[in-house]
Amino acid sequence: MQLPGGLIEGGKRQRQYRFQPVSGSLELALTETAALAASTPEAVTRILALALRELGGQPMSEERAASLCVADRQFLMRELERYLGFSGGWFHADCTACAARFDFHLDYAELPVQEAGAGYPWATVEHQGRTLRFRLPTGRDQEGLTRIPDDRARGWLLQRLACDPAPLDEVDGSLVDSVEAALERVAPAVVVQVQACCPECGANTAVDLDPYRVVRRQSDNLLAQVHRIALHYHWSEAEILGLPHSRRQRYLEMIDHSRGMVS
Numbered sequence: 001m002q003l004p005g006g007l008i009e010g011g012k013r014q015r016q017y018r019f020q021p022v023s024g025s026l027e028l029a030l031t032e033t034a035a036l037a038a039s040t041p042e043a044v045t046r047i048l049a050l051a052l053r054e055l056g057g058q059p060m061s062e063e064r065a066a067s068l069c070v071a072d073r074q075f076l077m078r079e080l081e082r083y084l085g086f087s088g089g090w091f092h093a094d095c096t097a098c099a100a101r102f103d104f105h106l107d108y109a110e111l112p113v114q115e116a117g118a119g120y121p122w123a124t125v126e127h128q129g130r131t132l133r134f135r136l137p138t139g140r141d142q143e144g145l146t147r148i149p150d151d152r153a154r155g156w157l158l159q160r161l162a163c164d165p166a167p168l169d170e171v172d173g174s175l176v177d178s179v180e181a182a183l184e185r186v187a188p189a190v191v192v193q194v195q196a197c198c199p200e201c202g203a204n205t206a207v208d209l210d211p212y213r214v215v216r217r218q219s220d221n222l223l224a225q226v227h228r229i230a231l232h233y234h235w236s237e238a239e240i241l242g243l244p245h246s247r248r249q250r251y252l253e254m255i256d257h258s259r260g261m262v263s
């Protein structure tokens with residue numbers, strides 16, 4: 001498994017990663033840690049630190065998860081959603097042309113992933129006769145942005161991303177635009193918006209596709225499953241949460257069979 005960007009450590013670009021084995025304990029820890037986070041970027045950092053077994057052959061940590069570029073974090077969160085058993089499904093859309101509400105099917109495996117460009121994670125910009133160097137934003141930058149007022153956000157971020165020279169003497173609007181364009185050329189990307197075709201009128205509507213859906217997972221369904229298995233087999237909560245995801249699903253099927261709910 002390989003990141004589209006990668007974490008730069010000691011001059012090396014680390015791209016190989018592996019998730020932890022999925023058990024109920026991990027699923028519960030993911031929902032509980034997400035609920036305690038102050039913001040979505042902080043929740044993503046905590047979730048990735050828990051869910052990844054290793055990155056570049058080294059154990060994962062919140063520090064390393066926060067240092068990943070934004071697209072790598074989006075990529076990992078969507079891969080994690082697939083790994084936890086959701087590989088796509090039916091989504092809703094409201095047609096912008098005729099206002100009809102319709103459903104469309106999406107398979108995550110079919111969504112393209114754009115690899116990082118040459119120079120990743122840095123980009124250079126020529127500005128007033130000088131060459132300036134910037135890096136791509138990370139999860140830590142996103143966490144910081146949640147504490148900055150919107151009208152100051154772009155300038156604040158640009159100062160943080162400036163590597164050489166840093167800090168910048170002055171930041172103007174045209175520099176912000178050229179830096180954003182330069183960074184976009186080296187940034188990896190995952191799909192965060194799709195075009196859905198309306199079955200009523202045939203028009204296309206842009207639909208946002210949240211890469212961070214795992215952040216909003218609830219523990220209710222998992223706890224209900226633990227409850228059903230505990231009632232039937234009288235195992236402890238820790239024993240049931242320790243089961244791999246697939247085995248927990250098998251036991252639930254067997255309980256349904258034994259109750260005659262499935263033919």
Ligand SMILES: [Zn+2]
Binds near residue numbers: 198
């Ligand atoms: Zn329509």
